[in-house]
Structure formats: C-alpha cells, structure tokens
Amino acid sequence: MPGRHRPLWLLAPGAVLTVLVIVVPLAVALHISLLDLDQYSFRQWVRAPFVGLANYTEAVRASGAVHAIVLSTSYAAIVTVVTLPIGVAAALATQDRFRGRGLVRSVFLVPYVLPAFVVGTVWRIILQPDGVANGLLARLGIDGGLWLNGRQSFWALVVVQIWASWPLLYLLALAGLQSVDPVLHEAAALDGAGWWDKLRYVIFPHLRGPVGLAVIIAFLHNINNFTLPFVLFGVPSPRDVEVLPVLTYVESFQNFRFGLSAAMAVLSLVLIAIPLAGYLRAVRLDVGQDGVDQGSRA
C-alpha cells in the first residue's frame, strides 16, 4: 500500500508527558544523587557541589539504608508468601457455583478497594495500646503489648499489609482458574481423582504461570508501598518499620538531605530491578492472530 500514513503523532501527548515527568526527573534523580544538596543549596541546585559517590557510600555505611533494604525486602517477601495460599484458597472456594457467590466475591475485594490511607487510619486506631485488637487478645488471655512502636511494629505492618493486599493474588488466581479447560475437569473426573489429587496434578500445574506472575506483581506492590507505613506509623516512624520508601521520604522532606535521599531512591530502583526483569520476561507483550480475544475476557 503506497503512502499508507501511520499516525505516529497520536503517541506524542503520552511521549511528551513521559519524557517531561518521568525520564527527565529520572536523570535529575541520578544527578542529584551525586551532589551535596541540602536546604541551603536547594534553590541553586544546579550549582551544588559534586561529591561523586559519597552519598552512596554514606547511604550504605552510615545511614539506615541497609537496615531499610533488609526490612523492605523481608516484609515484602513475608507478605507475598502469606498472601499466596490465602489468595489461591479464596479463588478455589469462589470458583464453584453457589448461592450468594457474587456477593462473596464483592466483599473479598473490599480490603483491596479501600484506599491505603483509609486502611492505615483504621488500623492505627485498632492497634492502639488500649485499642480493640489488644482488648480481643486480652480476652484470650494474651497480653498484646505495643503494636505501633518497638519490635512488634514490624509484624503490625506485615499483618495489615496482608489484610489489605491478599485480594490482588485472589483476583489473579481467579483469572487463572477461569482459563482452565473444562475438558481437564472431565478427564480428572473420569480418572476418579479425589479433590486434592485433582488440585495437585491438574489445577496447580495450570495455575503456575498466572500465579507466578501474580507473585512478582504482589512483591513489587509491597516493596514500593509508601502510603501504608507512612499513615499507619507516621513520621518519624519507629526504626523497626523504617522501610526504604519511608526512609527516602524522611531524608528528603524532614532532614533535607536531598543528595543522600536521591542516592537511596536510586538504590530502591536496583532493589526492584530483578523482580521487574522477571516480570517483563514472563508477560507476553504481543499477541498474534490467535490472541485477539484478549480484551474481551470479562
């Protein structure tokens, strides 16, 4: 077809915004991470003294960045590992038809639908020293102790994030389940397989792909989460929940150590690089003629 015009200009608005608000700032972040920038040099940030990798050295040696990276990674990993079986079990339980299934599915989505700042506000009150959580534990004969301060605060963050994020794995597992070919069910029934054997040898192998992807997405969500720890514990937050996003924020907008904060932010990019690479490899970017029904699945 001669002269077939490709309207590539339609990409322009998105491209301009992406360059101005994402690509250029990324370059600026890299640049600032090499500067000694604080509130005094801030107005003339282009002329701030160049200090090479000093911010990175300080982040790793003297600041809480290593502690924050360990916290972020372990918290994100624990939450992901715990929400995985919950999400799969919930998907299995709501895949079978029963009366009220639509309502149950809607209720299951509620924690995920609630904004993180609302979840944080509610749980902050629930976890007060004399709050309703400790009241419940006391009835069971357990002394709850402090949840918003000290060592237990880490577990408070883990529990609340599990509560808020398990529906993501549930949704993605459910989507995987719905793509199981009915013929597989019939084959399993003909073989006389019990429910556990069917799950183990038919359903779980089929779910491995979609659920594997869901695990990566959930991990990235967890490790990037700023709002929940910020609202749940406030700033300055207890050291046991000073995850990397919160520490980066505090260094910038409480301590005004902009260079150091930028170095930490760049380190956070390194932290997500490995799961992100896995995600990009696993997703099919393009569908050929065989995959045209992709958008219409409901």
Add this chain to the structure above:
Amino acid sequence: MTGSTRRRTGSGTGPVTRLLPGPLRVLVIGVLLVVVLAPVLYMVFASVNSDLSVAEGAFLPTSLDLGNYLRIWSTVELGRGLANSLLVAGTVAAGCAFVALGSAYVLVRYAFRGRLAILRGLLALQSIPGTLMLLPVFVLFASAAQLLGIPVIGTRWALFVTYLTFALPFSTWVMVTYLRGLPPELDEAARVDGASAWQVLTRVILPLSWPGLVVAGIFALLLGWNDVLFASVLTNPDSRTAAVALQVFGATQEGGAIPVYGQLMAAALVCAAPVVVLYLVFQRYLISGLTAGGVK
C-alpha cells in the same frame, strides 16, 4: 462411548468442575468473610461511638452519635479536600483515558520500529517507585516556577500533570488489551473508504471503546484519589486533597487527651465511599482490566 461421557458431564456439570469439598469451601469463605468484615464493621461502629469507648477498646458502640458526620466538614476541612480530590482525579481520569486511547490505537493497529520497546516500557514504568520520582519532580517544578515566574508547587496543575503521567502507562496497557479485542476489519473497511486515521479513531474506534475508556479512566482516578506521597509535598492547605487532609488531621490528634477517633473514622469512611461504590458498580470491567497486566 462419547454419548455416555457426554451424558455424564451434561447431567452433573457442578460436581465435575467442583474444586473444593463443600465443608472446606464453607470454612474458607466463612473465615475470610469474618477477617475482611470485622475491621470494616469496626470502622462503621467507631464512627458513631464515643471517643472514650473507642479508646477503651470496645468493638460494639456504646452510643450512636451521627454528629461526627457533621463535624468533620469543619474540623477536617473535608469539603475542600473532597472537592480538590474530585477535581484533580476527575480531570486526570478523563485526560488519561483519551491520551491512552490514541497511543493504544497506534500500538495495536500499526507496525513500527520501537513498538515492542514501548509496550515493555508501559509495564516497566508501572513499577517505578514513587519515592524515586518525588524529589526530582519537586525540584523540576520548583525550577520551572523560578524560570516562568508563576507558582507551580501548591497548585492543582502540579498534581494534575503528575498523576496524568503516572497513570498513563497502566491506562494505555488497559486500552491496548481492550482494542486488541476489536476486529481489525472494522477500521480497515473505513480506511478503504478513504477515512483518515483520525476519522477512523474518532468515528469508528471511539464509539466502540467506552467500556475500555471507563476502566482506563477509573484506574487513573484511583491513582489520584489514593495518592498521599505526591499530594503531601505538592499541595498547600488550599489545594490539599482529601487523602492529605485526613492524614494531617490524624497526625494532629497525637499527643492530645483523647483523640477524636469517631471523627477520624467518619472522615475515613466518607473518603472511601466514592471509591468503593465506583468499584462495585464497575466490578466486572475493572477486574478484567486489572488482570490484563497479570495474565497472558
């Protein structure tokens, strides 16, 4: 042979596709319903309870005081916050949906160099931590204000541009998966009739794309509505969104005698209600959009 198999599956589709035994299913659903609903119910109860009763750890309310739902409009300045949130998130939703439609149309219907790189970029950009972008965006906005001599930080424009850009990758991805579901014969026919790309997009694709546009728009709206990170730095008391108004109100309660828990809970419920209603109304479409990035 086949006849008997078919009859067996035909008469019992339920048992054949059943995944969990009945009692186990009831147990899983029951436990999860309790775990999900207890904090949500508590939020409703605490919003009408007396602050003293909440502070003492009561689950059920000892009083029924709906006054909290009136007080929050002056104490939290929730009206202004909700208006700002609605204005910013609403315009972001509309703008984002249409920019995403244009980009997705080109990405789905035309072959060009760099197409796969853009698709990959759409996925990668969703995972960039907001805390990495906050400081440089703040610095650039401050510099732009210096250069242009107009205020940028503290205006709703700053939030609008930021949210619009960060919402674009996911919304574009949603539109890409949606447009792939439209048969290419539709726009090919129009093009053979001599329609330009713009005419095809606005007269053929757009009228068929409303379900996709709604999903792409709602996800953009949620990003703006739920954000605390950028709004806490880029707004001033006049342009504050509901999320920041609530967070600031909660933070000022520390150190007082008894915090006004009831008002906090009432305000949190009011902030959450529009989002939850939106989700439940468009649930089916939103779920298909959400899983588009995960499955396949």
